[in-house]
Amino acid sequence: MRRAAWLLVAPAVALVVVLFVMPYANLLVMSFFTPATTAPYEPTVTLGNYKVALADSFQWRVLWRTLKLGVLATVATLMLGYPLAWNLARASGRTKAALLVLLLSPLLVGVVIRSFGWMVLLADQGLVNSLLRRSGLAPGGFKLMYNEFGVLVGTVHIFLPFMVLSIAGALENIAPDLPLAARSLGASATKAFWRIVVPLSLPGVFAGCLLVFVLTVSSYVIPVLLGGFKVITTPLLVVQTAVDVSNWPGAAAQAVVLFAASLACIGVYVSLMNRAMRGLSG
Amino acid sequence: MTRSKLAHGAFLLLIVALYVFLIAPIVIVVLASLNSGRFLVFPPEGFSLQWYVKFVNSRAFMRSFMFSLKLAALTTVIASVIGTAAALYVVRRARQSTTLRLLLVAPLQLPGIMTALALLIFYYAVGLGGTTYLGLLLGHVLVCMPYAFLTVSAVLYNFDRSLEEAARSLGAGAWRTFARITLPLIKGGVLSGAVFAFITSFDQFPISLLLGGVGTTPLPVQVFDYLRFSFDPTAAAVGTLNIVITLIVVIVTERLVGLESLYWGGQR
Numbered sequence: 394m395r396r397a398a399w400l401l402v403a404p405a406v407a408l409v410v411v412l413f414v415m416p417y418a419n420l421l422v423m424s425f426f427t428p429a430t431t432a433p434y435e436p437t438v439t440l441g442n443y444k445v446a447l448a449d450s451f452q453w454r455v456l457w458r459t460l461k462l463g464v465l466a467t468v469a470t471l472m473l474g475y476p477l478a479w480n481l482a483r484a485s486g487r488t489k490a491a492l493l494v495l496l497l498s499p500l501l502v503g504v505v506i507r508s509f510g511w512m513v514l515l516a517d518q519g520l521v522n523s524l525l526r527r528s529g530l531a532p533g534g535f536k537l538m539y540n541e542f543g544v545l546v547g548t549v550h551i552f553l554p555f556m557v558l559s560i561a562g563a564l565e566n567i568a569p570d571l572p573l574a575a576r577s578l579g580a581s582a583t584k585a586f587w588r589i590v591v592p593l594s595l596p597g598v599f600a601g602c603l604l605v606f607v608l609t610v611s612s613y614v615i616p617v618l619l620g621g622f623k624v625i626t627t628p629l630l631v632v633q634t635a636v637d638v639s640n641w642p643g644a645a646a647q648a649v650v651l652f653a654a655s656l657a658c659i660g661v662y663v664s665l666m667n668r669a670m671r672g673l674s675g
Numbered sequence: 676m677t678r679s680k681l682a683h684g685a686f687l688l689l690i691v692a693l694y695v696f697l698i699a700p701i702v703i704v705v706l707a708s709l710n711s712g713r714f715l716v717f718p719p720e721g722f723s724l725q726w727y728v729k730f731v732n733s734r735a736f737m738r739s740f741m742f743s744l745k746l747a748a749l750t751t752v753i754a755s756v757i758g759t760a761a762a763l764y765v766v767r768r769a770r771q772s773t774t775l776r777l778l779l780v781a782p783l784q785l786p787g788i789m790t791a792l793a794l795l796i797f798y799y800a801v802g803l804g805g806t807t808y809l810g811l812l813l814g815h816v817l818v819c820m821p822y823a824f825l826t827v828s829a830v831l832y833n834f835d836r837s838l839e840e841a842a843r844s845l846g847a848g849a850w851r852t853f854a855r856i857t858l859p860l861i862k863g864g865v866l867s868g869a870v871f872a873f874i875t876s877f878d879q880f881p882i883s884l885l886l887g888g889v890g891t892t893p894l895p896v897q898v899f900d901y902l903r904f905s906f907d908p909t910a911a912a913v914g915t916l917n918i919v920i921t922l923i924v925v926i927v928t929e930r931l932v933g934l935e936s937l938y939w940g941g942q943r
Binding site: 398399401402404405406408409410412413414415416417419420423433473476477480492495496498499501502503504505506507508509510511512513514516518519520523550553554607608611612613614617618628631632635636641644645648652 | 686689690693694696697698699700701702703704707714715757758760761763764765767768769775778779781782785786787788789790792793794795796797799800813814816817820824874877878880881884885895898899902903906910911913914917918921925
């Protein structure tokens, strides 16, 4: 019995190794194969897919847009998420339970359904535009979706709870007497907040930003539904290349480039954050 | 004094606005499903159940709906068993092994659409064929298992093993001890893991999009195909149904083990 204990973990390990590690390794290998017209690929090694993925100006524009949307969504969720996290961290008892339910219940509804909710709100004949027209504020209405704005709204909505939970976790770990001590030593409430609370919450901000950025640059549903194929991002291009054009090596190379580019962004961000943290402690 | 009160009021207003922003699209889906017009406008045009009738009469939607329910149920059972067993081993025998833990939650770390693409190409390469039911099911189990693993692990960390030792010393066999002592005590973790797994599978999109085939189209993909090129409020009826099912699952769990355990993985 004791010796056979590893059998407990064997199915899970087999599942992840065979259906996760091996497929990704296969994807990486695939990115060096030659695209073919009669089969999905030809097993002759080439760097051509990367040449296409890196030299084609269309693909560059798509990658740039993807990363730009990632940064914009991260900044927006941070700005909206910090006040929410601050409020959540200071609540207690029933209020806190209710706030958590409000915050987490959107996560229980599928991303397709939530995108549809935004379509109802943001469409040309949607609720927001009908309100704007009726109230006379903007008789022409605004173009609120099938553009980058719509994609951004949907993305921020989907990922905001992750940011809030991440920051609230850090805020809750700050000993409540620290800001009080600063106050008693003569700091104003604003100063205590910016000099004590904000720096100590940075690890949560850091984790939240990373999470939102990674989730945004790889999201697929929202750019399709709220961008209406007018906002092409790299995940869309990857799926189009793989499924519609059946160019698997090309799609694999695009996916690898996206991973590499987001890793590079994360690297820059991590080194900037490290410098900021060191500046604080020094 | 009044200025700080004003600032506090403005802050609360901002918080309320942000929660409205979070909840709005979900409330809107429910309202749109009950609206008689194609578009939800202000003022509302009237109440109607026509989108629900359209949903029930749509063979494609009903078939996808039943298919998704069955797929999610089967996925939940498999993912829960595999995930619970893995958690028992990792927490009790390999607590120090970070590698093992990271490996088991790895499917949550990479984007679903990329995992789906990797699986599609891999299935083809090993000769399983691109879109089979087995392939789809395994893909779902892959992304749902980590939830079961995580929630059960969380409970097991605080588990008092002396109860099991007592049962064993009183003559209970290994299986009997597991069934009568261990399982009832980790029930919260197992159930919340199962709820997460069910919801993740039922709402799963990327894996289903690339691995689902003709006749095996899960509901989110069916809805997505509808919305891609047109704007049809039948999707709102489907969405509302989806929300209701999720609510039922969550409420039943709440009655059984408490909602806290759902959010905190049974830790508190």
